[in-house]
Every structure is written in C-alpha cells, then in structure tokens.
Amino acid sequence: MPKQTFYNLPLNKQQILLDAAMKEFSRVPLHEAVISNIIKYAEISRGSFYQYFENLEDVFFYILDEHVKLHHKRFTLQLQQNNGDLLETFLNIFQSMLEDFQSEENRIFFRNAFLNMSHKMERAFTDHVHIENFMSERAELFALINTEKMTGTSKCELAHVMKIIQAVTFQNLIQSFSLQLSPEEALKNYQTEIMILKRGIYRET
Numbered sequence: 001m002p003k004q005t006f007y008n009l010p011l012n013k014q015q016i017l018l019d020a021a022m023k024e025f026s027r028v029p030l031h032e033a034v035i036s037n038i039i040k041y042a043e044i045s046r047g048s049f050y051q052y053f054e055n056l057e058d059v060f061f062y063i064l065d066e067h068v069k070l071h072h073k074r075f076t077l078q079l080q081q082n083n084g085d086l087l088e089t090f091l092n093i094f095q096s097m098l099e100d101f102q103s104e105e106n107r108i109f110f111r112n113a114f115l116n117m118s119h120k121m122e123r124a125f126t127d128h129v130h131i132e133n134f135m136s137e138r139a140e141l142f143a144l145i146n147t148e149k150m151t152g153t154s155k156c157e158l159a160h161v162m163k164i165i166q167a168v169t170f171q172n173l174i175q176s177f178s179l180q181l182s183p184e185e186a187l188k189n190y191q192t193e194i195m196i197l198k199r200g201i202y203r204e205t
Helices: 011-027 035-042 046-052 056-081 086-100 104-115 119-129 131-136 139-144 155-178 183-199
Strands: none
Touching (some): 011 035, 011 104, 035 046, 035 056, 056 119, 086 155, 086 183, 104 155
C-alpha cells in the first residue's frame, strides 16, 4: 500500500503518478516493469517515488486493488438491481469488464495481469470470496443474494458457490486474452458455462 506521503499529495499529483505507473504496467507485465519509466512519465525523481511507494509491487497492487474495489461496488449494485439473482449479476459484471477492456490501456494492463497471474494477484482478485472473508466481512453481500431458487442456502454453501463461479469467471477472462477472443465470443462462452452451472450437471432422478 502507498505510504502516508502519497495520500498527503494533492489528488491531481496522485493521479499523475498512478497514470504513469498504469502506463508502464500496460507496456509490460509487472516482472518486466522498471521504475525509471514511471518516474520519467510522472516527471519525478527516483527518491520521490520511494517516498510514496516501497517498490514496483507496492504501486502495482495498489492500482489493482483500486480496480477490484470498483468491481466489488459494481457487483453489489448490480446484485441489488437484479433482485439478488447471483448468476445474472456475474453475467452483467463479466460483460462490464469486457466493455472496460475496450480501453486499450485497461485491456493491456489486465491482459498482462491475467496472463502472468501469481498467487498474490489471484488473492487480490478473489480475497472477497474466500470462505472466511465471505462469512465474516461480506455479510451484507450474503443478505442481498436471492436464495429462493438455489439448492444451497447456507452462508458456507454460498461462499463455495461464489468460489466456483469466480473460478469460471477467471478462466474465461484468461481465455479471452490468451485466445484473443472478441468481446462477443468471450461473452458467448461465458454465458454457456454459466447456463451449465444454472442447470446443473446431473439429471434429477
């Protein structure tokens, strides 16, 4: 996370630094990024960079976390608008992410992130649906989910359902980048897999 000195900066100067970092992380994956480019884009000294962030990972995960927070807010709002329909909400959010990727900088940033995924990056994306977090910190989300048509209705079961859908979502996002799918192709594949989850695999006997 940023140091307090970063938060003490005027918002426009914070944004200049974040834009510079975003530009570098959109150029190459995290492990290939260099601080020299960020300070060049932001027109600050190397010493100033280290006054605000510990290292490249620090600023990268701050940017990633801000994006994730935005999608969490969207998810909660969409879930409310969909009257608690969990699968429909995931479909809506997946589509909104594909729309976000129409921005070249966003698309390349997330392509670099998804195609060079580390355990730490995965945790940044999925921490909100880990069983412990879902049951303790995400009670408000649990309350929004309409469970009337669902087979599992306990908080623990819903946390596992969220993890399964999250895994499907992740795989589809990675596939959209690795196979260079169009938004329409990526959405069609995702819709197919969500419908399979909705129907279930086994027939009732």
